[in-house]
Amino acid sequence: MQLDNELIYGNAEDLFFMEYNKRKGHFNMTVEHIHGQYELYYLFSGERQYFIRDRTYPIAAGDLVLIPGNELHKTSDTGVPNHARIVLYYNEKYFEQFGKQEAELLLSPFLSSRRVFRLTHQERLRFEQLLYGLLQEVQDQPQGHEMPIRHAVAEALLFAARHAINSKPEAEEGSSLPSPAAAKAMEIAGYIAGHFREPLTLDSLSRQFHLSTSYLSRTFKKHTGFGLTEYIGITRVKEAQQQLKETDERITEIAADVGFESLSQFERVFKTHVRLSPRDYRNQYGQKG
Known part of the structure; x- marks a missing residue:
């Protein structure tokens, strides 16, 4: 599947919007360190440094990052060039379309203290299949593309929620100590x-x-x-x-x-x-x- 180097769907005023970038060389995030949307970030390839609130996380390909609204954050370069990532942004009102229990489930991974989840090989294959399907719909925009896009962004949240529930506590996963x-x-x-x-x-x-x-x-x-x-x-x-x-x-x-x-x-x-x-x-x- 051949994707454009940049894909955008929607904007910050919508219930959800999406950004995909495949960047060559070195890059540091320059704007929007605080915003009201809940953010789901996934790194397809490369490596990044992610600073969230008061902690720095090394991010590798296959890592899923979940940031609640109005949490201070910024990605920056590690010295290794080239990376591809997708970010899904969910407005607080997005969750109002679901029933109470469903909304609580979808919001739950954002409300925990954990911010970064490392997917297994099988989890990566499954999640990336979902995301690449979403990106293909965004890029090609066939008739009725809005429907599978809506389903995919909700399914991405459900994947994150289930993964967070079934994951071990962060300390048990042997996260590397900072220098x-x-x-x-x-x-x-x-x-x-x-x-x-x-x-x-x-x-x-x-x-x-x-x-x-x-x-x-x-x-x-x-x-x-x-x-x-x-x-x-x-x-x-x-x-x-x-x-x-x-x-x-x-x-x-x-x-x-x-x-x-x-x-x-x-x-x-x-x-x-x-x-x-x-x-x-x-x-x-x-x-x-």
């Missing part, structure tokens, strides 16, 4: 997650972890995919999103609470990562009534 440098980067990310309301700078973090500024900055970028300032900003924005949705606090107060030095800085960083101003975000996603 000392990667462990240090994750420790720094965890510290930022717990102290983002405080003034955080490269200098202050270097003193906190007894590392030179150049080593800390280089190591953090290498093992998370994020620049240090970028990660601090996104962590603060993520908390601000919750407050904008769930409270009626003034935007200036939220900006100060999550650690921004000024309203203008908050608005600039927020719009960079969310693509909406804080006010527009509240109007679109905040509590109604």
